[in-house]
């Protein structure tokens with residue numbers, strides 16, 4: 001992180017969330033970064049969208065489409081070689097929509113001791129049918145593998 005006077009501050013290191021499984025773990029490659037080695041925000045957004053869609057798809061028991069990115073915060077930069085873990089939790093369920101909170105942590109240099117929270121975002125997905133129109137979510141009780 002760079003401050004106004006151009007000095008560099010070290011982001012606070014944290015731990016990966018205990019007892020939770022990431023939806024996605026991925027390591028950005030040089031082709032995902034700009035010439036300074038910082039990973040493109042758009043690449044991170046694509047991974048966040050994918051990670052968030054997984055619990056939404058399970059809850060919808062079928063296809064979903066992203067209708068809104070409600071908020072997005074790039075709190076710390078992501079570098080080539082960071083091992084990223086994406087955690088996603090459903091925060092709201094409507095008639096056809098599922099809202100998901102996604103948190104992203106980076107293990108710098110692939111070291112578990114150097115964990116930095118880099119991104120958090122909230123996205124809304126809509127369950128859709130074969131006609132690509134909104135579809136009523138199935139009752140929770142009808143889902144066998146819901147978690």
Ligand SMILES: CC(C)(COP(=O)(O)OP(=O)(O)OC[C@H]1O[C@@H](n2cnc3c(N)ncnc32)[C@H](O)[C@@H]1OP(=O)(O)O)[C@@H](O)C(=O)NCCC(=O)NCCS
Pocket residue numbers: 064065066067068093094095096097098124126128132133134
């Ligand atoms: C997703 C889509 C089928 C929904 O159809 P729609 O007619 O716009 O949807 P509706 O207005 O009926 O709203 C559907 C749900 O989304 C919610 N919604 C609508 N706008 C929203 C917004 N800005 N933020 C959050 N939720 C929103 C509604 O509240 C509703 O939820 P509910 O049924 O749980 O109450 C349609 O908008 C679409 O195809 N969008 C393009 C999707 C896409 O290409 N995404 C990128 C690739 S996946």
